[in-house]
Amino acid sequence: MxxxxxxxxxxxxxxxxxxxxxxxxxxxxxxxxxxxxxxxxxxxxxxxxxxxxxxxxxxxxxxxxxxxxxxxxxxxxxxxxxxxxxxxxxxxxxxxxxxxxxxxxxxxxxxxxxxxxxxxxxxxxxxxxxxxxxxxxxxxxxxxxxxxxxxxxxxxxxxxxxxxxxxxxxxxxxxxxxxxxxxxxxxxxxxxxxxxxxxxxxxxxxxxxxxxxxxxxxxxxxxxxxLQKPIYLFGNIGILIFGLGMLINFYLLILKILGNSIGGRPLLILGILLVFVGIQFFTTGIIIDLLMKTYYESQKKRPFNIRKISSF
The missing domain is CATH 3.90.550.10 (Spore Coat Polysaccharide Biosynthesis Protein SpsA; Chain A)
Structure with a gap:
């Protein structure tokens, strides 16, 4: 020492x-x-x-x-x-x-x-x-x-x-x-x-x-x-949920075209709900991304740390 x-x-x-x-x-x-x-x-x-x-x-x-x-x-x-x-x-x-x-x-x-x-x-x-x-x-x-x-x-x-x-x-x-x-x-x-x-x-x-x-x-x-890329988390979750909802709705659309009644099916509610939840997750990611930029810029922070600067 x-x-x-x-x-x-x-x-x-x-x-x-x-x-x-x-x-x-x-x-x-x-x-x-x-x-x-x-x-x-x-x-x-x-x-x-x-x-x-x-x-x-x-x-x-x-x-x-x-x-x-x-x-x-x-x-x-x-x-x-x-x-x-x-x-x-x-x-x-x-x-x-x-x-x-x-x-x-x-x-x-x-x-x-x-x-x-x-x-x-x-x-x-x-x-x-x-x-x-x-x-x-x-x-x-x-x-x-x-x-x-x-x-x-x-x-x-x-x-x-x-x-x-x-x-x-x-x-x-x-x-x-x-x-x-x-x-x-x-x-x-x-x-x-x-x-x-x-x-x-x-x-x-x-x-x-x-x-x-x-x-x-x-x-x-x-x-x-x-922290520096929140859209990757919330956006990916949103896309996944939105896609699942769209698949359910597309399946129900085919059933409707084939003459089946879909109005009373719980699956219809689930499909619509997943579409809206997926959109919300994606827009939440956009909002948090904007907040992240404000967090760094308002305090003049940088998303990195410099260990050392040398001059020769």
């Missing part, structure tokens, strides 16, 4: 009064020979978390207090926005991640010119309510994208500054930071890291958030495949 570089460790906290002192000490032990800042973001804790951190008044520690409980994604975004390090490290505040893995991860990032190194938790110390949704999400991501990362839920990650600053985190999307970075063109490596059981407090994540996670995942997958 290069001592000439500056490191920012970003950690969201919510009701972690017992773990905060252990976290601060563990980060100091791991990075004591390097210039660093530890950015703790209190997500409107209802226990003594803020008081404990302030009473410690530890060097190199920055405490950001949010006005209300916004959730982990917003807390991470606040910390990343504030961070000034050449490398930005994220981890959970429950002491299940081990800061001693950070130097190894930074070495890995530099050794392969990676933009992001993510941890893969070994012998994960969590119950089924946490591991099952994580396994489902990891499986879906691996099978629907080209990103071969086995543990998207591990909070311990090391970013280059530019990679972290490009992230836009909303909802529960902090669980898919690796996929966000992949969509932005980041080069990613995964390394095994230690994982500990929680000593104090209780998990703030359970099966109740599974539907939120699935919704965010589906939105991310849509953005990855169709």
């Amino acid at each position: 290069d001592a000439s570089q500056f490191y920012s460790v970003v950690v969201p906290l919510y009701n972690e009064a017992e773990n905060a002192p252990l976290l601060i000490q563990a980060v100091h032990d791991a990075l004591k020979n390097y210039p660093y800042e530890l950015i703790l973001i209190d997500d409107f804790s209802t226990d003594e978390t803020v008081k404990v951190v302030k009473d410690l008044a530890a060097p190199n520690v920055v405490l950001i207090e949010l006005k209300k409980n916004y959730g982990q994604s917003s807390a991470l975004m606040a910390g990343i926005d504030y961070a000034s390090g050449d490398y930005i490290i994220t981890m959970d505040g429950d002491m299940q991640n081990d800061p001693s893995d950070i130097p190894m991860m930074i070495e890995k990032l530099n050794s392969g010119s990676y933009d992001l190194v993510v941890g893969q938790r070994q012998k994960r110390q969590d119950n089924l309510l946490r591991t099952f949704p994580s396994k489902v999400a990891n499986f879906i991501i691996r099978t629907t994208t080209k990103l071969n990362v086995k543990d998207h839920g591990c909070a311990l990650k090391v970013f280059t500054k530019d990679t972290a600053k490009e992230l836009d985190l909303y909802g529960e999307s902090h669980r898919f930071i690796t996929l966000h970075a992949h969509m932005n063109g980041a080069r990613i490596a995964e390394v095994p890291v230690k994982h500990h059981s929680r000593k104090f407090g209780v998990s703030k994540y359970g099966i109740g958030r599974t539907t939120k996670v699935i919704n965010d995942l589906l939105l991310l997958l849509f953005n990855q495949k169709y």
Whole structure:
């Protein structure tokens, strides 16, 4: 790890009064020979978390207090926005991640010119309510994208500054930071890291958030495949449904020509309905395509990210 570089460790906290002192000490032990800042973001804790951190008044520690409980994604975004390090490290505040893995991860990032190194938790110390949704999400991501990362839920990650600053985190999307970075063109490596059981407090994540996670995942997958070309999704669905409706109506037309009564057939209603639904899907694709263009142009965004510009 290069001592000439500056490191920012970003950690969201919510009701972690017992773990905060252990976290601060563990980060100091791991990075004591390097210039660093530890950015703790209190997500409107209802226990003594803020008081404990302030009473410690530890060097190199920055405490950001949010006005209300916004959730982990917003807390991470606040910390990343504030961070000034050449490398930005994220981890959970429950002491299940081990800061001693950070130097190894930074070495890995530099050794392969990676933009992001993510941890893969070994012998994960969590119950089924946490591991099952994580396994489902990891499986879906691996099978629907080209990103071969086995543990998207591990909070311990090391970013280059530019990679972290490009992230836009909303909802529960902090669980898919690796996929966000992949969509932005980041080069990613995964390394095994230690994982500990929680000593104090209780998990703030359970099966109740599974539907939120699935919704965010589906939105991310849509953005990855169709954000810049929504007409390909909605237009293709519309053409398929419209074509099926027209086939049904053509079949009924032939029956009518042959002298059969079709007025009382449910198939007639289905055929007409499919034609109108197909048209609606196609026109929806056109509208979303226009909204996509407005999204990029109104904010002067570009549908691409430039890694580097060199002049010779």
